[in-house]
Amino acid sequence: MKKVPDDFSSERIVQAGHSPTSRDVALRAGVSQSSVCRVFDSKWSDRISPALRERVLSAAKELGYSPNALARSLTANRSGIIGVVVSEDFNEFYYDLLRRITNELQQMDMRVMIFNAAPYREIKQVFQKLVEYRVDGIIATAAAISNIAEPFQLDRATPLVLVNIYSSEPFCDGVITDNYAGSNHMAQYLYGCGCRNFVYVSAEKSRYFDVPDRKRGFFDYIRLKKDASIRHIAGDYSYRSGQEIARELFLEPVRPDCVFCSGSRMAYGIMDVARFEFGIKIPEQLSIAAYDDMDASTLASYQLTAVQQQSDLLAHTAVQLLQRAIGGASSSNVETVYVPPTLVMRGSVRDPAALDP
Structure with missing residues (x-):
């Protein structure tokens, strides 16, 4: 074991004008500097003896030492x-x-x-x-x-x-x-629930990337069904765009019986306008679902069916x-x-x- 100077202490290090280093800890613990580095390296945790670990950690605590991650990264x-x-x-x-x-x-x-x-x-x-x-x-x-x-x-x-x-x-x-599969499975489920007149609301007006596979997966399934119809309306992922779409959509003489949105926030906007401005009952008169399951979807006021990533x-x-x-x-x-x-x-x-x- 290395001999430790009698006056070696944290006070002496501070007086010397520098923060304690691994070399200081090694001197204080009476071990090699590499042993100190290994004690503080998680990769060596199962190869360090309890006695060595305790000796090094005690010296580090006494000196106020903590390893310099930046210096260690430069070395590695x-x-x-x-x-x-x-x-x-x-x-x-x-x-x-x-x-x-x-x-x-x-x-x-x-x-x-x-x-x-x-x-x-x-x-x-x-x-x-x-x-x-x-x-x-x-x-x-x-x-x-x-x-x-x-x-x-x-x-x-x-x-x-x-x-x-x-x-x-x-x-x-x-x-x-797999957005194609998610939307395709949702289309199968909605069709199986009796929906026939579909509207798909995309996010093509958004600043962010709209996912074309979501639209393609949904359309590919519905278009196979001769007794079903589908059309596309562009939104922008926002609650407000859902509101604006709903105010135009539900003024039309023939209303859809199902709306599937590329994002949940648009679905919330459509649901609120449908119920509170047009008196449409959900799900009795309108089924609605969306991609991306969010916390608000679980609220009693929405209970939104969704594709969950x-x-x-x-x-x-x-x-x-x-x-x-x-x-x-x-x-x-x-x-x-x-x-x-x-x-x-x-x-x-x-x-x-x-x-x-």
């Missing part, structure tokens, strides 16, 4: 930081997704740097700024990006994983909800893809993983058991 040539790009339009689904992504990363002893990307901001500039911070990788969410029309170059050493971002020619790994699987898959790329095990081929959504049935759609025999 990694920052231990993951950049996560989110949107200024931060709805409940993306809050839940961010929470799950950060939890997954923290379990891997990684830190998160969050960047906001407004739809009018050049996304390439956001990614480049993250690269300048020397992040180990980037996870970008769909709400952050209106669309990626063409690939762009990042620092080759900075892996990028896209979550719910759609590109005709994928250029990096990503994970996506599995944010836990999206987050876990995104982090696994990024971890693989950071570790250098990524395939030369771009991989896109599709996660199936689920249907959540509530009271906004007529009960098929109540149909006339």
